[in-house]
Amino acid sequence: MDLHYLWLFYKVAQHHSFSKAAEELLLSQPTISMQVKKLESQLGISLFDRFGKNIYLSREGEFVFSYAAKIFETVKELEDQLAIRKGKIAGNIHIGASNTPGAYILPHLIGAFKQEYPDINVHLHIGNTHEILNMIITNQVDFAVIGGDYNYKKTFVTKKLLDDTVIMIGSPKNPLTQKEYVLAEDLKTQPFIAHEPESNLFDYTEFILKSDLGVPSNISMVLGNISAIKHAVAANLGISIVPLSSIKRDLENGMVKKISIEGKVWNYPFYLVNYSDKKFNVPSTLLIKAIEENICDFI
Known part of the structure; x- marks a missing residue:
């Protein structure tokens, strides 16, 4: 052969x-x-x-x-x-991530990691939950960081890293953002902007609206990443539900504003996910350790 x-x-x-x-x-x-x-x-x-x-x-x-x-x-x-025997830690890591950790958390963490291990190349692949899980199955990535709860099959090993929260946001022009608290009824006529359907965030948005708040999921627009959602909300095209870690700076600079419902807090966990029989190389083991120990510092 x-x-x-x-x-x-x-x-x-x-x-x-x-x-x-x-x-x-x-x-x-x-x-x-x-x-x-x-x-x-x-x-x-x-x-x-x-x-x-x-x-x-x-x-x-x-x-x-x-x-x-x-x-x-x-x-x-x-x-x-062989690299370790030569006193050099080098190699390649392919890591998968859903949109929020991939765009807003891991780049900063990987930057700090590269300061300590400059000879390790880290390749970050961002996609929706289904895309990233498929990349794990086909060994295109060594492991992944995925946001949101999901019914993982037994072929996956998961470890909870931390809890983020999701919040409701609207344009400063939207009257709901001027109130300290809004009622669930106030949301019935509001158009919602959601993440793409094959994402955990879409499923969680539907759960919050239909099951927790008891309002119709009046989704008028579906977009493929958080950045696009934020700009659509800022343009007053609708309101949305997004992870806090993805929106902090935009809240600070006034691009969007939080819409609060009294007594409502929605947790949004991040998980480390890999295939059950995956063997990690030394660089991957080092990065996993760095993520587990330091991810909270980059939220």
């Missing part, structure tokens, strides 16, 4: 795409496709099922992928241990 062919197959399987693997590896798509076919010929099996433009691992492909993952994780571990 040619390990180079196996490596190419491994990257294609991770991305579910020949073109994305080619982009990452700086190779042409026909080159990768040809060499994966050579691997299939060597093994005497079909590694992928093709449906139109989409590819999926075959049953044999899933079996080979599970062993390929173990092989290349072992190679990474060997590289880390």
